[in-house]
Each structure stands twice: as structure tokens, then as C-alpha cells.
Amino acid sequence: MIKSQDSQNLYCKNLSVGYTNNGNKKIILEDINLSLKKGNFISLVGINGSGKSTLLRTLAGLQKALEGEVYLDKRKITAIDPVQRSKTLSLVLTNQQISKNLTVLELVALGRQPYTNWLGTLTDSDKEHILEAIRATELENFKNTSCFELSDGQFQRALIARALAQNTEIILLDEPTTHLDLHHKASIFLLLKKIAHTHNKLILSTTHDIEFVLSLCDQMIVIKGKTCITDTPDNLIQSGVFENLFPDNTIGFNTQSKQFFIR
Numbered sequence: 001m002i003k004s005q006d007s008q009n010l011y012c013k014n015l016s017v018g019y020t021n022n023g024n025k026k027i028i029l030e031d032i033n034l035s036l037k038k039g040n041f042i043s044l045v046g047i048n049g050s051g052k053s054t055l056l057r058t059l060a061g062l063q064k065a066l067e068g069e070v071y072l073d074k075r076k077i078t079a080i081d082p083v084q085r086s087k088t089l090s091l092v093l094t095n096q097q098i099s100k101n102l103t104v105l106e107l108v109a110l111g112r113q114p115y116t117n118w119l120g121t122l123t124d125s126d127k128e129h130i131l132e133a134i135r136a137t138e139l140e141n142f143k144n145t146s147c148f149e150l151s152d153g154q155f156q157r158a159l160i161a162r163a164l165a166q167n168t169e170i171i172l173l174d175e176p177t178t179h180l181d182l183h184h185k186a187s188i189f190l191l192l193k194k195i196a197h198t199h200n201k202l203i204l205s206t207t208h209d210i211e212f213v214l215s216l217c218d219q220m221i222v223i224k225g226k227t228c229i230t231d232t233p234d235n236l237i238q239s240g241v242f243e244n245l246f247p248d249n250t251i252g253f254n255t256q257s258k259q260f261f262i263r
């Protein structure tokens with residue numbers, strides 16, 4: 001069941017996302033209507049090149065919408081100044097350029113940047129948030145480890161810890177489980193679900209691991225053609241949306257086992 005909260009929602013109506021090249025609009029997705037609420041773990045899925053990252057960046061306010069507006073807690077996201085926005089919404093991008101020479105503690109401390117003074121001095125409260133984020137992601141034993149010494153799964157957890165230290169109500173993640181084995185994929189998704197439920201946050205993650213999130217997330221956004229459909233996983237399964245998600249009819253979906261198969 002999708003939890004419904006009044007505040008800190010991410011909302012858009014008739015949104016079009018895409019790119020403008022020499023004045024020409026390239027629409028990737030259009031007519032998108034979403035109302036995403038705190039306390040939910042939400043997955044955004046779709047085939048390669050369907051527009052997941054483009055939509056995520058637009059919802060985060062990093063990319064201008066071609067039509068419509070994104071509202072963060074009833075305010076236009078583009079009208080919120082960057083420092084205020086970074087106290088409400090954090091973004092975890094896997095391919096972001098980050099110095100892996102930083103220790104886990106130093107990386108997670110970067111999450112406090114919106115709150116520190118220009119010298120970057122950490123207060124006791126900042127330190128408490130950092131340690132709490134490290135505890136929540138079970139990285140206590142790696143606090144002083146350099147990021148280049150971490151496995152991909154541990155590094156992914158450190159990036160999530162940085163977003164937790166940022167203490168935002170909304171966390172958006174772009175493919176946080178790429179390159180991870182099944183065990184580590186499961187542990188990241190379970191962690192995200194736990195954070196959404198126990199800390200009452202809105203967590204929206206793009207993923208290709210559809211079968212995993214079908215059994216874990218509260219709400220899914222499925223990109224279909226140039227728009228998207230959103231509902232609970234069970235309602236989406238019943239609607240038959242996964243049966244022809246992939247092109248060329250090569251992949252089918254078994255509604256009983258909730259698994260894809262090759263036709």
C-alpha cells in the first residue's frame with residue numbers, strides 16, 4: 001500500500017522532459033503526472049534509453065522541464081535556492097566524479113556541506129548525523145578506510161550514507177545496484193526500503209532489477225513508450241504492464257511467479 005503524507009511531496013502534472021538542441025526540442029517523455037509521498041520506497045523502471053535518468057534529473061531540479069513544473073512540497077523546484085533544495089533533496093549518482101582517496105568518514109561528512117559554515121567546520125550535531133548515517137548503512141568497520149579500498153557494494157553504501165548525512169526528506173538514486181551481485185543488490189534495496197519506512201523518507205530509485213523491486217517497493221513508476229504509469233507493484237502486475245515491457249516480444253512475464261522469461 002502506498003503511504004500518504006501531506007508534506008514534502010514531489011509532484012508534477014503534465015510534465016515533459018528531454019533536451020533542447022539549437023532551439024529544437026527533443027521530447028523524451030511527456031504527459032507525466034506523479035505524486036510521490038514520504039514514507040515510500042519507489043522504483044522507476046524502463047528499458048535502456050527510455051528516459052529514467054532524464055526524468056530523475058528533472059525531478060531533482062538539475063535539468064529544466066520542457067513543459068510543466070516539478071513541485072517540491074508545493075513550491076516550484078526551480079524557484080528553491082540550491083542550498084535550501086539540498087536540505088530537502090539529495091541525489092545519489094553512481095557515475096559522479098568523487099575522489100576515492102577520501103575515507104568513508106570524509107565522504108559521508110560531505111553530506112553536511114549544506115549545513116556547515118564556509119570553513120566547513122563540523123558541529124557536534126553534524127558529527128552525530130555523520131555517525132548515525134554510517135551506523136544505518138553498517139559501515140562502522142570501514143570509517144577510516146579509503147574509498148578506493150572498498151568493494152562496489154560497500155562504496156554504494158557509503159554514497160547512500162552521504163545522502164543520509166545530508167538529512168533530506170527526499171533521496172533520489174540513479175541505478176544504485178549496477179555491477180552488484182544478487183546478495184548486495186538485495187542488501188541495498190532492503191536498506192533503502194528500511195530507510196524510507198523507519199525514517200519516513202521518500203526514496204525514489206531508478207533500476208533495471210525489476211524482479212527484485214517488485215517484491216520490495218511500495219510504488220513503481222514504469223516508463224512505457226513516451227510516458228509513464230504508476231501504481232503499486234501488484235496493481236501493475238494485474239494490469240499486464242510487464243508482459244510487453246520489452247520490445248520485439250522476446251521477453252514475457254509470468255504473473256504467478258512475478259518473473260520475466262525468454263519467449
Ligand SMILES: Nc1ncnc2c1ncn2[C@@H]1O[C@H](COP(=O)(O)OP(=O)(O)OP(=O)(O)O)[C@@H](O)[C@H]1O
Pocket residue numbers: 019026028046047048049050051052053054055
Ligand atoms: N544530453 C543529451 N542530449 C540529447 N539526448 C540525450 C542526452 N542525454 C540523453 N539523451 C537521450 O535521452 C534518452 C533517454 O536517456 P536516459 O539516459 O534518460 O535513459 P535511461 O532510461 O536512463 O537509460 P539507461 O537505462 O540506458 O541508463 C536516450 O535516447 C538518450 O539518447
